[in-house]
Amino acid sequence: MKKSAWAGKLYLILVLIFLYAPIFTLIVLSFNDSKSRSHWDGFTLDWYISLFSNEYIMNAFWNTILIALVSSIVATLVGTAASIGMYRMKLPMKRLMMGVTNIPMLNADIVTGISLMLLFIACRMTMGFASVLIAHITFNIPYVIISVLPRFASLDKSQFEAALDLGATPVVAFRKIVLPDLMPGIIAGFLMSFTMSLDDFIITHFTKGPGVDTLSTKIYAELKKGINPEIYALSTILFAFVLLMLFLINMKNSDRTSRRRGPKNWAFLRKATAGISIGLFLCLSLTSCASSYDYDDENTLFVYNWGEYLDPTIIEDFTEETGIEVIYDEYETNEVMYPKIISGAAQYDLVCPSDYMIEKMISEDLLLPLDKSKLPNLKNIDPAYLKMSESFDPGNKYSLPHTFGTVGILYNKSMVDPEDSFDTWSILWDEKYKDDILMQDSVRDAMMVALKLLGYSMNTTDPNELREAQQLLMKQKPLVQAYVVDQVRDKMIGNEAAIGVIYSGEAIYTQEENPDLEYVIPKEGTNFWLDSWVILKGTKHEENAHKFLNFLMEPEMGWRNFDYITYSTPNIGGRALIEEEEIRNSEIAFPHLEDYYGLETYSYMGDDYERQMNRLWREVKSF
Amino acid sequence: MNKSKTTLLAAPYAVWSAGFVVIPLFIILFYGLTSENGGLSTGILQAAADPINQKALALSIVFSLIATLICLLIAYPLSLVLSALSGKAGRENTTFFTMLFILPMWINSLIRTIAWQNILERTGVINRFLNFAGLPELNIINKPPAIILGMVYDFLPFMILPIYNSILKINKDYIDAAKDLGANNIQTIFKVTLPLSLPGIIAGITMVFVPSLTTFVISDILGGGKILLVGNIVEQLFTLDNDWHAGSALSCVLMVFIIINILISELSERKDLSENSKGGIEL
Numbered sequence: 001m002k003k004s005a006w007a008g009k010l011y012l013i014l015v016l017i018f019l020y021a022p023i024f025t026l027i028v029l030s031f032n033d034s035k036s037r038s039h040w041d042g043f044t045l046d047w048y049i050s051l052f053s054n055e056y057i058m059n060a061f062w063n064t065i066l067i068a069l070v071s072s073i074v075a076t077l078v079g080t081a082a083s084i085g086m087y088r089m090k091l092p093m094k095r096l097m098m099g100v101t102n103i104p105m106l107n108a109d110i111v112t113g114i115s116l117m118l119l120f121i122a123c124r125m126t127m128g129f130a131s132v133l134i135a136h137i138t139f140n141i142p143y144v145i146i147s148v149l150p151r152f153a154s155l156d157k158s159q160f161e162a163a164l165d166l167g168a169t170p171v172v173a174f175r176k177i178v179l180p181d182l183m184p185g186i187i188a189g190f191l192m193s194f195t196m197s198l199d200d201f202i203i204t205h206f207t208k209g210p211g212v213d214t215l216s217t218k219i220y221a222e223l224k225k226g227i228n229p230e231i232y233a234l235s236t237i238l239f240a241f242v243l244l245m246l247f248l249i250n251m252k253n254s255d256r257t258s259r260r261r262g263p264k265n266w267a268f269l270r271k272a273t274a275g276i277s278i279g280l281f282l283c284l285s286l287t288s289c290a291s292s293y294d295y296d297d298e299n300t301l302f303v304y305n306w307g308e309y310l311d312p313t314i315i316e317d318f319t320e321e322t323g324i325e326v327i328y329d330e331y332e333t334n335e336v337m338y339p340k341i342i343s344g345a346a347q348y349d350l351v352c353p354s355d356y357m358i359e360k361m362i363s364e365d366l367l368l369p370l371d372k373s374k375l376p377n378l379k380n381i382d383p384a385y386l387k388m389s390e391s392f393d394p395g396n397k398y399s400l401p402h403t404f405g406t407v408g409i410l411y412n413k414s415m416v417d418p419e420d421s422f423d424t425w426s427i428l429w430d431e432k433y434k435d436d437i438l439m440q441d442s443v444r445d446a447m448m449v450a451l452k453l454l455g456y457s458m459n460t461t462d463p464n465e466l467r468e469a470q471q472l473l474m475k476q477k478p479l480v481q482a483y484v485v486d487q488v489r490d491k492m493i494g495n496e497a498a499i500g501v502i503y504s505g506e507a508i509y510t511q512e513e514n515p516d517l518e519y520v521i522p523k524e525g526t527n528f529w530l531d532s533w534v535i536l537k538g539t540k541h542e543e544n545a546h547k548f549l550n551f552l553m554e555p556e557m558g559w560r561n562f563d564y565i566t567y568s569t570p571n572i573g574g575r576a577l578i579e580e581e582e583i584r585n586s587e588i589a590f591p592h593l594e595d596y597y598g599l600e601t602y603s604y605m606g607d608d609y610e611r612q613m614n615r616l617w618r619e620v621k622s623f
Numbered sequence: 624m625n626k627s628k629t630t631l632l633a634a635p636y637a638v639w640s641a642g643f644v645v646i647p648l649f650i651i652l653f654y655g656l657t658s659e660n661g662g663l664s665t666g667i668l669q670a671a672a673d674p675i676n677q678k679a680l681a682l683s684i685v686f687s688l689i690a691t692l693i694c695l696l697i698a699y700p701l702s703l704v705l706s707a708l709s710g711k712a713g714r715e716n717t718t719f720f721t722m723l724f725i726l727p728m729w730i731n732s733l734i735r736t737i738a739w740q741n742i743l744e745r746t747g748v749i750n751r752f753l754n755f756a757g758l759p760e761l762n763i764i765n766k767p768p769a770i771i772l773g774m775v776y777d778f779l780p781f782m783i784l785p786i787y788n789s790i791l792k793i794n795k796d797y798i799d800a801a802k803d804l805g806a807n808n809i810q811t812i813f814k815v816t817l818p819l820s821l822p823g824i825i826a827g828i829t830m831v832f833v834p835s836l837t838t839f840v841i842s843d844i845l846g847g848g849k850i851l852l853v854g855n856i857v858e859q860l861f862t863l864d865n866d867w868h869a870g871s872a873l874s875c876v877l878m879v880f881i882i883i884n885i886l887i888s889e890l891s892e893r894k895d896l897s898e899n900s901k902g903g904i905e906l
Binding site: 004005008009011012015016018019020021022023025026029037038078079081082083084085086088089093097100101102103104105106107108109110111112114115116117118119122134135137138141145191195198199201202206215216219220223227231232235238239242243246249335336339435441477480481482483484494495496607610611614618619621622623 | 629630631632633634635636637639640641643644645646647648650651654675678679697700701703704705707708718719722723724725726727728729730731732733734735736737738739741742744745746748762765776779780808829830833834836837838839840843844847848849850851854856857858859861862863864865866867870871874877878881884885
């Protein structure tokens, strides 16, 4: 007997280790002095300090808490009322209601999320905070009902009737007799729905609008480019807080066993709940005031940019100099940005899409021509890149280059055979490097590699050429360790793989972190890309947008931004300010374009073409 | 209290769920049954016949069945251990144990799943340890076992809680009676505890199987993009392709499997659903 008790405890501990191991990993990472999660650079508390000044993470955090609290309170009220009503219902009706209650719990989150998204779109409702809240209330109510309804089974009806006989009104009798019995169920339901709301990602992912992020959606966005260590710090603080609460509650509970559980406790809880609700209501009204921007304000500018693509101090300096308030949002891919722009849900003024996306937006008449008389700093931009831009924006009418670069091969000198040559895409098909290759997880970048190796244009529409490239990628799949986007960076820094396909802008950063890494542009040619600023048609801040662009083109700003993001700047004056000579003249950051063969930019090929390409790529990943 | 007036308390919920649960499902069905030019289509059949979808669906079913089985095998003995421990120490401990398993869910599940990358990677925590001990490396990241591990990890609490609750509810007299009648511990578990905790087991199976079947996040994070589950395809059809009709059609196919799963669990339960604490916690 004794032995089995020990075995039982050991088993419990093993399961707890399994459940808590990732949390401890997060805690360790939150103290890591490196931005990359893949190597340890010593102990630091910096992430805890910078966390509180990171507006995006803190906003996402408060949104998460607010949505969880409001949705679980509303769900508790509606769900408890519904349970009381359902208890008194006739059986067929009760069955029906129970069936409906089971739908959100048993259905797939992805279906629930998509169905709500389609509903909001059908109702022409702008997706934002409110839509996420509605979605969370919807999936929370069932958790309250299944916690409260079973409580009626153990209810003593005669007590309630006795209270009525003694002259209590039904409401008073309910409050004094029934409610205390229901309370444990109500609290359990509240806690359950709070937890589910806190942890939800999938439903939020589909029902959220631009500018609204919860921690989940923020983390998912960062997953593609590497997690910001401040999120580890936040998780650690949360974990410590919750653990403390758990122990306090546990101590309180042991305290209570000596006394009999009486309505007194519930009176306290009721007051606490009321207090929290009032506090929350105030919070909510404050936040809604804060988040309802004044769209007619002359002194604002709405900017929508790639994540980690602009030094935040540049925005601060701009606001200081001009008094123009910049409302700044981030996106992860062109494909995420585009639907938000055409839905018209968000009224952005400035966006920074890539070449082919700009071509698409021009063809759909979404952009406003630039007024070059208001952009005297245009002289700082290298004409070579303006010329490259003409391939998607003839005459440079709409766009202004922000960054540019190439796609190439990053390899780890310490992990590869020095005899091999790495200036060719064919190295990615070398059996020797099985499981050591990282490919880009995007249709066009992956297809580009195969098409270039075959000697075709990366903008080909020939079905045979596309099919051939697809076959080549399928042949490569067994050698590939993973298809990733910006995670190539962290994995290469951490010696996780020997060869990876990467954007040149990331290459400089990875070399700083791991000197064994080398970047080459393959001889078969590659994608030369530009991300450029464009002003959206329908902007109410045309003047401010031009001021902002002109400010960005000052040499100092070009230099500061390059220093911050390490993506090449087209700003000649900015480049001249770079102190380290080897970076100023780096072939990675500032390649002599004429020395390379087969550089191409992507063209926009139409929606049908995109779907066809997506399908080819899904086939590669599937089989 | 007037019966019909009391029933009205359920009215707000009835309206809410009609608007935000029932109607949205019909919208999916509508998109699944129509094509982009507005006419009726056989999109659902096409989605079911597409080899990519079939493979993804088959993989999803196999992975989620394995994950559900592993969860059950871990959770059942654990619940027995927990109930034995809390039986001794009294009621507060029940709450404490329940909270121990809910607590990790308060840290975002995405970030916890990402942390598994750090643990499982070639240069990760486990392999550093194995290297140090001179043992062969564990190489499961970006492969099916890593995805299954992620599923087990993310959804294990949903298996533990209902089983634990249903074991706690068993009248201890039954167990004593079995022992008085000469059953040993193992026999008691299989003949008494197991059948009486069946509602909890079924609830747990549903609550692990469905989210595993339809996840796209775990395969994204731990599969290295090399394995497409059906959730990944639905997600891509909506976000990448912007093809709501194909996405809805595949969702409809997915719902068929979920409905089958629900029917099986309802049949084997044969009890009024309202009476059992599916996934609920008790304090």
